[in-house]
Structure formats: C-alpha cells, structure tokens
Amino acid sequence: MQRLTILVAGLLLAGSVTAADKGTIRIGLNNWAENIAVSHMWKQLLEEQGYEVELTNAGKSVIYSGIATDSIDMALEVWMPKSDRRFYERFKEDIALNDAWYRNTGLGLVVPAYVDVDTIPELAENPGRFEQDGRPAIVGIDPGSALMGLTEKAVDAYGLDMELIASSGPGMTAALERAYRRHEPVVVTLWNPHWAFAEYDLKYLDDPRGVYGKGEDIHWMSRPELLEAHPEVGAWLDAWEMNDQQVGGLMATIREKDDPAAGAREWIAAHRDLVDSWLAAGE
Numbered sequence: 001m002q003r004l005t006i007l008v009a010g011l012l013l014a015g016s017v018t019a020a021d022k023g024t025i026r027i028g029l030n031n032w033a034e035n036i037a038v039s040h041m042w043k044q045l046l047e048e049q050g051y052e053v054e055l056t057n058a059g060k061s062v063i064y065s066g067i068a069t070d071s072i073d074m075a076l077e078v079w080m081p082k083s084d085r086r087f088y089e090r091f092k093e094d095i096a097l098n099d100a101w102y103r104n105t106g107l108g109l110v111v112p113a114y115v116d117v118d119t120i121p122e123l124a125e126n127p128g129r130f131e132q133d134g135r136p137a138i139v140g141i142d143p144g145s146a147l148m149g150l151t152e153k154a155v156d157a158y159g160l161d162m163e164l165i166a167s168s169g170p171g172m173t174a175a176l177e178r179a180y181r182r183h184e185p186v187v188v189t190l191w192n193p194h195w196a197f198a199e200y201d202l203k204y205l206d207d208p209r210g211v212y213g214k215g216e217d218i219h220w221m222s223r224p225e226l227l228e229a230h231p232e233v234g235a236w237l238d239a240w241e242m243n244d245q246q247v248g249g250l251m252a253t254i255r256e257k258d259d260p261a262a263g264a265r266e267w268i269a270a271h272r273d274l275v276d277s278w279l280a281a282g283e
Contacts, residue, residue, distance in 0.1 A: 021050075022049070022050045022051045022052075022230075023051065023052070023229075023230075024051070024052040024053070024054060025046055025051050025052070025053050025054070025073045025074065025226070025230075025233070026053075026054045026056055026071070026072050026073045026074075027039050027042065027043065027053060027054070027055050027056065027072070027073065027074055027075065027076065028056050028058055028062075028063035028066055028067065028072040028074070028075035029055045029056060029057050029058070029063075029075075030057075030058065030059060030060055030063060030075075030077065030142070030145075031057065031142060031168055031169050031170070032077065032141075032169050032191075033169055033173075033194055033195055033196075033251050034077070034102075034193045034194060034218075034247055034251060035076060035077045036254070036260055037247065037250045037251045037254050037260065037263075037264065038076050038077075038101075038242075038247070038250070039055055039076055040055070040254070040260040040261055040263070040264040041250060041264045041267065041268060041275075042076065042237070043055060043261075043264075044261070044264055044265060044268060045236075045268065045275060045278075045279065046233070049232075049236075049279070051233075056072055058072075059142055059144050059145070060084070060087055060142075060144065060145055060146065061087060061144055063075045064087045064088075064090070064091045064095070065091070067091070067094070067095050067221060067222065067223055068091040068094035068095055069094075070223055070225070072223075073222060073223055073226045074220060074221065074222035074223070074226060074237075075220065075221055075222075076101075076220045076237075077218055077220075078097060078218065078219040078220065078221050079105060079107075079146060079216045079217075079218055080097070080100075080216060080217055080219055081216065082213040082216060083107060083146035083147065083150065083213075083216060084146055086146070086149070087146070094224075095221050095222070095223065095224070096221060096222050096223065096224045096226075096227055097219055097221050098219055098220050098221060098222060098227075098234065098237065098238060099219060099220070099237070099238040099240075100217035100218060100219045100241075101218060101219070101220060101237070101240045101241050101242055102193060102217065102218040102241070102242055102243075102247060103215075103217045103218075104215035104216075104217070105191060105192060105193070105215050105216045105217070105218060106191060106192040106204060106215060107147060107150070107191045107212050107213070107216070108189075108190070108191075108204045108205065108207055108212040109123070109138065109151070109154065109187055109188070109189060109190075109204070109205045109207075110187070110188055110189075110190035110202050110203065110204055110205070111185065111186065111187050111188075111202070111203060111205060112176075112179070112180055112185075112186065112200065112201065112202055112203075113201040113202060113203050114183060114201070115185050115186075117129075117185075117205065118203070118205065118206060119205055119206040119207075119208065120154060120158050120160075120205045120206065120207055120208070120209075120211075121158060121208065122205075123158070123160065123162075123187060123205060124158050124159055124160050124161070127160065127161045127162045129185045130162065130185050130186060130187045132163075132165060132175070132186075135163055136161060136162040136163065137162055137163040137164070137165050138151065138155075138160075138162050138163070138164050138165065138187050138188065138189065139165050139167060139171075139172050139175040139176070139186065139187070139188045139189070140164050140165055140166050140167055140172065140188070140189045141166075141167060141168055141169050141171075141172050141189055142166070142167075142168055142169070143166040147189050147191060148164070148166065148189065150211060150212055150213075151164055151189050152164060153211050154207070154209075154211040154212070157209050157211050158209070158211075162187075172188050172189065172190070173188075173196055175188065176188050176190075176196065176200070177200075180200050187205070190202070190204075192244070193244055193247045193248060193251070194251070195248060195251040195252050195255055197248075198248050198252060220237050220240075222234070231282075232282035233282070235281045235282040236278050236279055236281055236282045237278075238281070239277070239278045239280075239281035239282075240278045246271070246274070249267065250263070250264070250267045253266055253267045254267075
C-alpha cells in the first residue's frame with residue numbers, strides 16, 4: 001500500500017511538473033465588458049491546457065507598450081483598421097497582430113430608443129437635454145481609449161457644445177442604467193459587441209461625417225516570441241471566432257454571476273463543443 005501511495009504521488013507530481021513546464025502567459029486586460037469576458041474565458045482554457053495565466057488590468061497604451069517590451073504576452077482586443085490604428089502604428093515593429101475573432105463591430109454615440117434624437121447633428125441642436133450634474137455632457141469611458149479619441153474628434157467635427165466626461169466602462173453603463181430606469185435622456189460612448197444592447201433598447205446616432213468609421217474587426221495580438229515558443233497557443237487563438245450571440249451570451253452569463261471567473265466557467269461548460277473546436281486546431 002505504501003509503495004502504491006508513493007507511486008500515485010509520483011505520478012501526480014510528474015503531471016504537475018509537466019503542466020508547470022509550459023510556463024506562464026500574461027494577458028493584458030482593458031476594462032471593456034467583452035474584453036473582461038473573453039480574457040477570463042481564455043484564462044480558463046489555457047489553464048486547462050497546462051499553462052499558468054496572469055491577467056494584468058491596464059489601459060490600451062500600457063498594454064501595447066507592455067507587449068512591445070515583453071512584460072505582457074498577449075491581449076485579446078485590437079480594433080482594426082481604424083480604432084486602434086494609432087497604437088498599432090506606434091508599436092507595430094514589436095508586436096504580432098494576429099487573426100480576427102469577431103467581425104463587423106459597431107462604435108459611436110448611443111442613446112436609448114425612447115429619445116427622439118437620431119443623428120449627431122440633431123444632438124448638436126439639443127445639447128441641453130442631455131445633462132450630467134447640471135451640464136450638457138456625453139458620458140465616456142477610459143481616458144486615452146480609441147473610442148474617447150474618436151469622440152473628441154466628433155465633438156469638434158459637429159460643434160457639440162457638450163462636455164465629454166471621462167469615466168470607465170462600468171461607470172458609463174451605470175450612468176446609462178440610471179437614466180434608462182428613470183426614462184431620462186442620456187448619450188454615451190458605446191460599442192458592440194456589448195451586453196447593454198441585449199439589456200436595453202438602444203440606438204446609435206447616425207454619423208453622417210463618418211467620424212467613427214464603418215464596422216471593424218477585433219483581433220488578438222501578442223509578442224512574436226510567444227508564437228515561436230508556443231505555436232499551439234497561436235493555433236488555438238487563430239481558430240477562435242465568436243458571433244454576436246456567442247459573445248453576448250458569455251457577457252450576459254458573467255453579468256448574471258457577477259463574477260467573471262464563475263461566469264466564464266459556466267459558459268465554457270455549456271459550449272464545450274465550440275471551445276473544443278478551437279483547441280483542436282493545435283493538435
């Protein structure tokens with residue numbers, strides 16, 4: 001019995017050494033709902049395959065810089081060809097831009113459907129209707145994000161006499177939820193994929209000047225050396241694709257659980273065939 005116990009313990013130890021030998025992957029995570037969702041999903045999938053995974057919360061510029069200087073291994077949200085262009089152009093010599101996992105995004109200024117304003121020029125004519133803390137305002141997200149940069153351009157292009165309030169993804173959705181519950185006008189910077197479009201009846205304001213551009217694709221990026229050291233990881237993530245229903249369902253499950261790890265675990269279990277099809281690419 002003692003010899004059997006020792007043998008079993010030795011096998012377990014050998015298995016743990018093999019898993020640990022795969023090393024640690026550091027994922028840069030910016031505070032957007034879909035990025036939180038897919039980063040926690042891939043954390044669990046990579047850990048299943050024997051990797052240790054660390055999530056690092058940071059803004060976009062810090063994530064790009066981290067990948068370029070080898071302090072972050074990968075990040076899962078690169079909007080191309082427009083939104084992330086300024087970051088990509090700065091660091092493109094030191095990062096690998098990999099395949100797209102989501103196609104045809106949306107991006108711009110959003111209001112509840114009950115608001116009788118349909119275009120950004122109409123917003124310029126009625127700024128006083130959209131007050132935050134007693135002043136006409138647009139509720140934004142993280143300062144320095146591509147969406148905020150585009151919105152600053154929109155404010156200038158359309159002559160919007162409104163303050164652009166820098167907040168965060170959760171701060172913006174909290175303001176939207178509060179106004180929606182009270183049936184009050186509010187205008188926010190928003191994008192899809194995002195769970196808010198499933199939760200509320202919303203609409204993009206038409207952008208006749210094309211400041212926000214057309215639909216984009218979301219790619220993942222990494223250190224080039226990561227792909228050389230772990231080609232199976234590159235194969236798994238290049239095989240990864242999600243549609244609106246899939247990524248929306250993942251975000252909704254996480255929101256219901258109020259715990260990204262628990263929500264991602266439940267969604268993975270319910271979509272095992274899908275995630276296994278991504279992982280099969282590395283075999």
